[in-house]
Amino acid sequence: xxxxEDIEILPNGLAFISSGLKYPGLKSFAPDKPGEIFLMDxxxxxxxxxxxxxxxxxxxxxxxxxxxxxxVD
Numbered sequence: 001x002x003x004x005e006d007i008e009i010l011p012n013g014l015a016f017i018s019s020g021l022k023y024p025g026l027k028s029f030a031p032d033k034p035g036e037i038f039l040m041d042x043x044x045x046x047x048x049x050x051x052x053x054x055x056x057x058x059x060x061x062x063x064x065x066x067x068x069x070x071x072v073d
Contacts, residue, residue: 004038006067013043018065035063
């Protein structure tokens, strides 16, 4: 609904998507909604983005993701 800012696709087909960037001069479709991280399994026949729950104690109100990267060991 609010668009994605970045996507990172792992070798196993899982995709992590950051969404909700708020930046001066950039139109925000949901200015009062915190940022989100979604997961999509591209191996599925009909992949869909699922919002990941963020751990308690994290300041969701100020979460403003700009980019995303992963580390595979």
